[in-house]
Amino acid sequence: xxxxxxxxxxxxxxxxxxxxxxxxxxxxxxxxxxxxxxxxxxxxxxxxxxxxxxxxxxxxxxxxxxxxxxxxxxxxxxxxxxxxxxxxxxxxxxxxxxxxxxxxxxxxxxxxxxxxxxxxxxxxxxxxxxxxxxxxxxxxxxxxxxxxxxxxxxxxxxxxxxxxxxxxxxxxxxxxxxxxxxxxxxxxxxxxxxxxxxxxxxxxxxxxxxxxxxxxxxxxxxxxxxxxxxxxxxxxxxxxxxxxxxxxxxxxxxxxxxxxxxxxxxxxxxxxxxxxxxxxxxxxxxxxxxxxxxxxxxxxxxxxxxxxxxxxxxxxxxxxxxxxxxxxxxxxxxxxxxxxxxxxxxxxxxxxxxxxxxxxxxxxxxxxxxxxxxxxxxxxxxxxxxxxxxxxxxxxxxxxxxxxxxxxxxxxxxxxxxxxxxxxxxxxxxxxxxxxxxxxxxxxxxxxxxxxxxxxxxxxxxxxxxxxxxxxxxxxxxxxxxxxxxxxxxxxxxxxxxx
Numbered sequence: 240x241x242x243x244x245x246x247x248x249x250x251x252x253x254x255x256x257x258x259x260x261x262x263x264x265x266x267x268x269x270x271x272x273x274x275x276x277x278x279x280x281x282x283x284x285x286x287x288x289x290x291x292x293x294x295x296x297x298x299x300x301x302x303x304x305x306x307x308x309x310x311x312x313x314x315x316x317x318x319x320x321x322x323x324x325x326x327x328x329x330x331x332x333x334x335x336x337x338x339x340x341x342x343x344x345x346x347x348x349x350x351x352x353x354x355x356x357x358x359x360x361x362x363x364x365x366x367x368x369x370x371x372x373x374x375x376x377x378x379x380x381x382x383x384x385x386x387x388x389x390x391x392x393x394x395x396x397x398x399x400x401x402x403x404x405x406x407x408x409x410x411x412x413x414x415x416x417x418x419x420x421x422x423x424x425x426x427x428x429x430x431x432x433x434x435x436x437x438x439x440x441x442x443x444x445x446x447x448x449x450x451x452x453x454x455x456x457x458x459x460x461x462x463x464x465x466x467x468x469x470x471x472x473x474x475x476x477x478x479x480x481x482x483x484x485x486x487x488x489x490x491x492x493x494x495x496x497x498x499x500x501x502x503x504x505x506x507x508x509x510x511x512x513x514x515x516x517x518x519x520x521x522x523x524x525x526x527x528x529x530x531x532x533x534x535x536x537x538x539x540x541x542x543x544x545x546x547x548x549x550x551x552x553x554x555x556x557x558x559x560x561x562x563x564x565x566x567x568x569x570x571x572x573x574x575x576x577x578x579x580x581x582x583x584x585x586x587x588x589x590x591x592x593x594x595x596x597x598x599x600x601x602x603x604x605x606x607x608x609x610x611x612x613x614x615x616x617x618x619x620x621x622x623x624x625x626x627x628x629x630x631x632x633x634x635x636x637x638x639x640x641x642x643x644x645x646x647x648x649x650x651x652x653x654x655x656x657x658x659x660x661x662x663x664x665x666x667x668x669x670x671x672x673x674x675x676x677x678x679x680x681x682x683x684x685x686x687x688x689x690x691x692x693x694x695x696x697x698x699x700x701x702x703x704x705x706x707x708x709x710x711x712x713x714x715x716x717x718x719x720x721x722x723x724x725x726x727x728x729x730x731x732x733x734x735x736x737x738x
Contacts (some may be wrong), residue, residue: 254661255732256640263599263637264581266630269672270606271577276570283561283569286550288527291358294382295524297612300389300619302517304396305605309509311400315407316494317502324407331400338394350465357389359617373557378528380557383525395608398480399487406491410529422638428485429635435478436628439471439621439645440678444714447693454696468621475624479611482631486604489638492598498595504594508601532556567670596641603634607670614679622679629675660731667724674717688713 282291314321336628360373360382362368412418448471452464494501512704535555537543546565561569582719584595607630630646653661677688690713691698698707 255728255734256659258664258728258731259637259640261665263633263667264602266582266633266672267599267602267606268577268581270573271581272574275577278287279573280563280566280570284548284563284566285560287380288531288560289380289382291527292380292524293385294613295520295527296383297385297388297392297615298609299520299524300392301605301609301612302513302520305601305608306514306517307396308399308403308507309404309505309513313502313506313509315403316410316491316498324404324411327400327404328408329658331397331404334397334400335394336397338390338392338397341390341393342387344391346469359615360385360663363619372528372530372532373554378532378551378556379530383524385615388612391612391615402487403491406488413528416495417644418496420492420642421489421563423491425485425639427633428481428488429639431633432478432482432628432635433632434483435474435481435631436625439475439625440714440717443621443625443692444711445693445695447696447698447709450693450696450698453699465617471621471626475621475628478628479624479631481627482635483604485598485639486635488632489635490600493638493641494597501593501597504597505590505601507594508598512598512602513605528556531559531561535559549653557705570581600634600638600641603637604631607634608629619679620653626676626679657731657734660727660734664724664727664731667720667727671720671724674713674720677713678717688716690714 264404278294282288282294297430311327315324315327345359346357349556361384362379362381364375364381366375366381368376370377375381376383420686445581447463448467449460452460452467455467456463494505531547532555535543535549537546544562548560548562584599588595607627610630611623611627614620678690689710691709692708692711693707693709694711697709700706
């Protein structure tokens with residue numbers, strides 16, 4: 240008897256869900272192909288390699304911590320679990336406490352008005368221990384290690400271990416392996432995190448933290464600003480943990496029914512992506528000064544002056560940085576590899592959609608956390624927390640949408656009105672994203688729309704300087720575009736257009 244093989248029907252997807260997927264991939268492309276190469280170029284060619292040192296250490300530690308979290312997930316939730324969940328609870332609790340203690344020590348001790356970063360960085364300018372190549376500690380120049388960053392990553396790793404071990408313990412008591420979707424707990428965590436981030440944006444637009452410190456306590460403005468930043472950082476930290484918890488729980492539910500097809504992809508992202516990038520970043524952090532000193536000796540056809548720039552020939556490598564030509568070369572390598580990965584994701588989508596979805600949402604979360612850990616200087620921390628929280632909310636929504644949250648019901652063709660809704664929503668999201676990323680005042684970020692916080696209480700000018708002119712164009716544009724995009728997206732969802 241002839242057997243007829245049933246053809247698998249192609250998956251249909253609503254335009255609302257497709258748009259959220261598109262926004263997620265646009266975010267990844269904008270960071271990996273646009274922002275990251277420019278950031279690397281600026282840090283490599285800056286007058287000091289201090290920024291490159293702190294950034295590569297932060298990225299390396301974060302990626303290795305992310306790989307350890309992936310190992311925890313694979314060990315606990317693989318179809319054949321390898322270890323008992325309670326082990327990670329026992330390990331995670333002390334790690335979280337150690338990370339929190341390190342953060343508090345680094346931000347509350349050793350603070351003076353002249354040293355705003357307190358004990359955050361090591362070595363200090365006065366630290367000397369076995370100097371080599373003109374360094375302070377070995378060949379390391381001042382501020383090579385960020386203790387606040389280390390404490391944050393260690394605390395996050397400990398909390399992740401406890402979180403997933405408790406999920407595994409709960410699963411041992413409940414045989415249900417279905418995907419409950421976006422549960423009320425996940426939904427409320429996303430809403431609460433989003434509301435807290437919006438409240439901060441509004442408050443920061445009208446009140447500058449430094450100006451508020453001079454207003455509240457003009458005799459001790461430094462102490463007042465540290466206290467204000469500590470409270471606001473805690474507020475934003477709660478928003479980040481809510482968004483990160485919603486993302487982690489939703490990803491757990493998404494993978495649960497199909498672990499045999501998703502665990503290998505998650506492990507590939509961790510082992511082939513996070514672990515390798517982490518090790519490479521740590522090697523760059525550890526060897527950048529010896530390498531640039533060695534490159535300075537390449538006198539063959541003038542490669543030393545072509546690849547490196549040294550302000551003082553008597554201070555090599557302390558006064559050295561990489562030339563713009565070498566920065567362009569590294570930029571081309573980073574951009575090409577990022578573009579190749581994104582094109583590979585498009586090619587793999589039909590054959591292994593789970594790998595692309597899991598890899599995409601995990602990379603989005605890692606990029607969000609990387610934005611935070613590489614900008615933990617006191618002058619940049621608040622905005623870094625805001626950007627991290629916003630990207631994590633995107634990751635949580637994207638992960639929720641991956642379960643067909645906008646199912647095709649009614650199957651309406653797109654039509655003329657639907658096309659305008661799609662184009663208009665994408666345009667408003669695009670402009671709102673430009674406005675959102677114009678809020679930070681990082682050195683490597685060129686704002687697209689003007690923004691200077693403090694419409695009511697502005698920054699306190701330095702002695703002899705004119706008052707700072709505040710601008711809130713970026714936040715106004717963000718609010719208007721977000722409202723318009725939400726209205727159009729509502730009608731797009733209600734009409735149930737399909738792709």
